[in-house]
Amino acid sequence: xxxxxxxxxxxxxxxxxxxxxxxxxxxxxxxxxxxxxxxxxxxxxxxxxxxxxxxxxxxxxxxxxxxxxxxxxxxxxxxxxxxxxxxxxxxxxxxxxxxxxxxxxxxxxxxxxxxxxxxxxxxxxxxxxxxxxxxxxxxxxxxxxxxxxxxxxxxxxxxxxxxxxxxxxxxxxxxxxxxxxxxxxxxxxxxxxxxxxxxxxxxxxxxxxxxxxxxxxxxxxxxxxxxxxxxxxxxxxxxxxxxxxxxxxxxxxxxxxxxxxxxxxxxxxxxxxxxxxxxxxxxxxxxxx
Amino acid sequence: xxxxxxxxxxxxxxxxxxxxxxxxxxxxxxxxxxxxxxxxxxxxxxxxxxxxxxxxxxxxxxxxxxxxxxxxxxxxxxxxxxxxxxxxxxxxxxxxxxxxxxxxxxxxxxxxxxxxxxxxxxxxxxxxxxxxxxxxxxxxxxxxxxxxxxxxxxxxxxxxxxxxxxxxxxxxxxxxxxxxxxxxxxxxxxxxxxxxxxxxxxxxxxxxxxxxxxxxxxxxxxxxxxxxxxxxxxxxxxxxxxxxxxxxxxxxxxxxxxxx
Amino acid sequence: xxxxxxxxxxxxxxxxxxxxxxxxxxxxxxxxxxxxxxxxxxxxxxxxxxxxxxxxxxxxxxxxxxxxxxxxxxxxxxxxxxxxxxxxxxxxxxxxxxxxxxxxxxxxxxxxxxxxxxxxxxxxxxxxxxxxxxxxxxxxxxxxxxxxxxxxxxxxxxxxxxxxxxxxxxxxxxxxxxxxxxxxxxxxxxxxxxxxxxxxxxxxxxxxxxxxxxxxxxxxxxxxxxxxxxxxxxxxxxxxxxxxxxxxxxxxxxxxxxxxxxxxxxxxxxxxxxxxxxxxxxxxxxxxxxxxxxxxxxxxxxxxxxxxxxxxxxxxxxxxxxxxxx
Numbered sequence: 001x002x003x004x005x006x007x008x009x010x011x012x013x014x015x016x017x018x019x020x021x022x023x024x025x026x027x028x029x030x031x032x033x034x035x036x037x038x039x040x041x042x043x044x045x046x047x048x049x050x051x052x053x054x055x056x057x058x059x060x061x062x063x064x065x066x067x068x069x070x071x072x073x074x075x076x077x078x079x080x081x082x083x084x085x086x087x088x089x090x091x092x093x094x095x096x097x098x099x100x101x102x103x104x105x106x107x108x109x110x111x112x113x114x115x116x117x118x119x120x121x122x123x124x125x126x127x128x129x130x131x132x133x134x135x136x137x138x139x140x141x142x143x144x145x146x147x148x149x150x151x152x153x154x155x156x157x158x159x160x161x162x163x164x165x166x167x168x169x170x171x172x173x174x175x176x177x178x179x180x181x182x183x184x185x186x187x188x189x190x191x192x193x194x195x196x197x198x199x200x201x202x203x204x205x206x207x208x209x210x211x212x213x214x215x216x217x218x219x220x221x222x223x224x225x226x227x228x229x230x231x232x233x234x235x236x237x238x239x240x241x242x243x244x245x246x247x248x249x250x251x252x253x254x255x256x257x258x259x260x261x262x263x264x265x266x267x268x269x270x271x272x273x274x275x276x277x278x279x280x281x282x283x284x285x286x287x288x289x
Numbered sequence: 290x291x292x293x294x295x296x297x298x299x300x301x302x303x304x305x306x307x308x309x310x311x312x313x314x315x316x317x318x319x320x321x322x323x324x325x326x327x328x329x330x331x332x333x334x335x336x337x338x339x340x341x342x343x344x345x346x347x348x349x350x351x352x353x354x355x356x357x358x359x360x361x362x363x364x365x366x367x368x369x370x371x372x373x374x375x376x377x378x379x380x381x382x383x384x385x386x387x388x389x390x391x392x393x394x395x396x397x398x399x400x401x402x403x404x405x406x407x408x409x410x411x412x413x414x415x416x417x418x419x420x421x422x423x424x425x426x427x428x429x430x431x432x433x434x435x436x437x438x439x440x441x442x443x444x445x446x447x448x449x450x451x452x453x454x455x456x457x458x459x460x461x462x463x464x465x466x467x468x469x470x471x472x473x474x475x476x477x478x479x480x481x482x483x484x485x486x487x488x489x490x491x492x493x494x495x496x497x498x499x500x501x502x503x504x505x506x507x508x509x510x511x512x513x514x515x516x517x518x519x520x521x522x523x524x525x526x527x528x529x530x531x532x533x534x535x536x537x538x539x540x541x542x543x544x545x546x547x548x549x
Numbered sequence: 550x551x552x553x554x555x556x557x558x559x560x561x562x563x564x565x566x567x568x569x570x571x572x573x574x575x576x577x578x579x580x581x582x583x584x585x586x587x588x589x590x591x592x593x594x595x596x597x598x599x600x601x602x603x604x605x606x607x608x609x610x611x612x613x614x615x616x617x618x619x620x621x622x623x624x625x626x627x628x629x630x631x632x633x634x635x636x637x638x639x640x641x642x643x644x645x646x647x648x649x650x651x652x653x654x655x656x657x658x659x660x661x662x663x664x665x666x667x668x669x670x671x672x673x674x675x676x677x678x679x680x681x682x683x684x685x686x687x688x689x690x691x692x693x694x695x696x697x698x699x700x701x702x703x704x705x706x707x708x709x710x711x712x713x714x715x716x717x718x719x720x721x722x723x724x725x726x727x728x729x730x731x732x733x734x735x736x737x738x739x740x741x742x743x744x745x746x747x748x749x750x751x752x753x754x755x756x757x758x759x760x761x762x763x764x765x766x767x768x769x770x771x772x773x774x775x776x777x778x779x780x781x782x783x784x785x786x787x788x789x790x791x792x793x794x795x796x797x798x799x800x801x802x803x804x805x806x807x808x809x810x811x812x813x814x815x816x817x818x819x820x821x822x823x824x825x826x827x828x829x830x831x832x833x834x835x836x837x838x839x840x841x842x843x844x845x846x847x848x849x850x851x852x853x854x855x856x857x858x859x860x861x862x863x864x865x866x867x868x869x870x871x872x873x874x875x
Contacts, residue, residue: 032664034807084858091663092610096814097857099807103850111847218803222675225668233665263683269676276669277657340762366764374762380755391748395764401773404745411745458763 004251006134012247013147014202019227019239020154021198027171027234028191031081034098037221038105039069039196043203044212045113052120065204066197073196076101077189109214119211143205150201167191229272232285241283291354293318293494294462299348301334308334310518321488321495323505326515327538332498340372340464341365367395369461373451379439385450386435389422392457429453445476465497469504477501481508568728573721585720589792591832592727593785596734598812598824600781603738605818607774608754613670614782615806616677617647621783622790622800626693636699640787647783648776655775674806681798692797699791723792730788734781739821
């Protein structure tokens with residue numbers, strides 16, 4: 001029982017970070033970042049190279065991942081999304097562009113990083129064993145802590161910094177923010193970069209535990225969407241809730257349902273459908289429709 | 290004789306805010322009844338509850354003795370109670386005629402499959418819809434505009450189109466949401482006579498919400514006055530004009546254009 | 550029954566002649582037999598994309614057609630392989646089963662709009678893949694292979710459809726079948742759009758509240774249209790399974806769902822035949838890029854992005870401005 005809780009917390013903290021990035025981008029631009037999973041993968045590969053191949057300190061590798069993704073996010077927003085959003089009347093265009101960027105990143109990952117599964121040596125050895133009731137390798141605990149710290153840091157940043165306040169104003173009401181003097185174009189770019197960076201950071205953290213490979217992009221994006229569906233789109237608390245809940249559901253499912261085969265996500269999805277029927281906006285999403 | 294439409298103790302609360310509190314009144318068949326009141330009095334919310342676009346918190350609305358509140362909006366329309374919308378709610382990308390043709394949905398005798406295969410019933414329907422649309426447009430003085438894009442019409446005509454769309458369903462009760470809003474005197478008078486002829490010639494009972502006092506006094510058989518979500522008066526135009534509570538309600542608010 | 554104008558009649562005839570006569574003749578003459586498979590794929594993918602196009606018509610962005618294609622493919626395969634049914638019976642059955650699933654899923658989710666609906670449909674594709682992996686009846690990861698070729702259909706001794714295993718040129722036979730399905734699908738689509746249902750859908754697209762107020766049962770119409778859309782996805786998938794004679798959980802994936810949407814978008818959402826054109830261009834384009842080897846996906850995605858960046862309203866909008874279906 002406690003093991004499930006521990007696993008759930010571990011998974012949940014990672015997932016919450018992924019969901020946060022996705023929801024930030026969505027809140028700012030009403031764009032569903034299809035490439036979010038790919039950004040996670042890129043983050044993982046960068047850390048693999050900097051820490052695993054070049055042997056530089058782990059923290060530096062994480063920073064490298066963050067910077068790389070921030071740059072990628074900013075470029076994508078500035079040169080692709082911003083013009084398309086301005087030009088097109090239909091919502092579908094941005095969605096298709098998002099799909100296109102996902103394909104593009106997948107292609108780039110394949111060309112630059114190759115198709116092999118990569119991993120890095122453990123950053124911390126040993127296993128925490130509390131009376132056999134909770135067994136958790138120390139590195140997982142460390143990553144979990146780092147994730148939680150990052151989430152707290154992110155929330156603090158959004159709450160108290162000038163950039164954070166501008167971003168929140170932008171998310172709430174684009175027009176009003178503009179009237180208040182917020183440079184909408186610049187902050188859209190910053191926001192997208194920030195969201196991408198979060199994905200990259202999780203990738204960097206998790207490469208130390210689950211490794212990374214080319215194929216993880218798509219499924220990770222899908223999981224991110226599910227989190228946003230659970231918690232409600234465009235709301236920070238929703239993203240965290242969605243991430244944590246999915247983490248716990250996955251932990252519970254794996255423990256309880258594995259005897260029936262790989263049906264955890266099927267069950268999660270069916271439950272999600274039923275949940276959405278009752279509450280389509282997710283747990284904390286704003287009522288719309 | 291049972292009144293055609295009965296509003297019974299209808300209340301709407303949004304959390305702690307009471308939008309409508311225990312409103313009751315009847316609408317007799319073939320009457321024109323107006324609901325008036327200062328801004329924020331709750332007229333719009335009441336309207337939406339009568340046409341079932343918003344659920345009541347308590348109370349009900351009866352049409353010919355059957356409940357129409359808290360049903361799906363399209364069901365209420367099918368029962369014969371049809372609403373129009375404020376401002377310019379139309380089908381943007383259709384021509385005037387197309388809007389009227391589609392609005393005759395409730396008069397369709399053929400099934401959707403019938404339309405697909407082009408059965409005789411469907412073909413008759415289509416011919417009938419076209420004829421009826423032309424007649425209706427003629428009745429409303431819009432026949433010449435029938436092939437215009439709805440979105441390119443001037444405001445006055447848009448309003449008439451909204452009424453035409455509502456009328457095309459062959460309703461028994463038509464709920465008009467601020468039909469005279471934003472019109473000058475001539476346009477208003479034209480619309481007043483239009484609405485009156487809809488009642489006179491088509492036998493439709495009319496319930497309307499409006500701010501324009503002159504028009505309301507001119508056209509209504511009965512008036513219901515709301516203020517702060519409550520009904521404060523009900524009666525003929527003459528009675529309302531001389532009702533002290535009504536006069537106070539209006540003088541106490543910043544509403545212009547009382548015209549009494 | 551259908552009042553087609555002269556141009557429309559001419560257009561349809563030329564399309565039919567091209568598809569059924571000119572193209573096969575060109576292929577025979579040039580010896581590029583591989584084009585049969587390419588064009589057959591195009592026809593079937595266009596059929597599935599037609600379903601996605603129809604969902605656009607009720608104002609929803611459908612990125613889940615891959616799920617219904619996979620459901621259709623498995624339904625047909627299971628019926629043929631494990632139930633011994635004739636393929637030709639399993640084909641409509643596959644479509645109907647996909648439609649039923651669509652109704653079940655549609656009931657809770659069709660009220661969602663825009664990105665929210667799209668998200669759910671995207672996840673749906675992944676889930677169907679997972680289900681296929683998990684259920685015993687679908688044979689899990691092994692999938693269903695060695696599906697026999699479609700059997701013949703004869704009534705009272707008259708052969709309506711020959712048994713495919715007796716045919717010399719099965720490629721041609723599949724091509725004709727796929728094109729027949731595609732032509733039928735688009736004929737139905739065209740008719741739907743120009744019938745009352747299409748008119749009602751447009752009214753819902755343009756103003757949902759107003760449509761409600763004139764008695765349109767919005768929830769019902771959406772469900773009906775979504776079911777029809779998924780039917781097309783189902784039969785497209787089933788046919789695909791028959792041609793490749795195998796169905797795997799990976800036969801239709803999220804990327805396929807996205808591609809169906811891309812096909813519609815490229816061809817232009819305002820034109821009934823948009824998905825046909827879009828599929829042709831995208832699929833042929835992808836196939837032609839095969840020569841690029843590892844740079845295939847890169848080139849494809851770059852071209853796509855450039856296209857969306859500079860032509861946000863689809864291909865057909867440049868040449869046929871004004872020829873909208875309404």
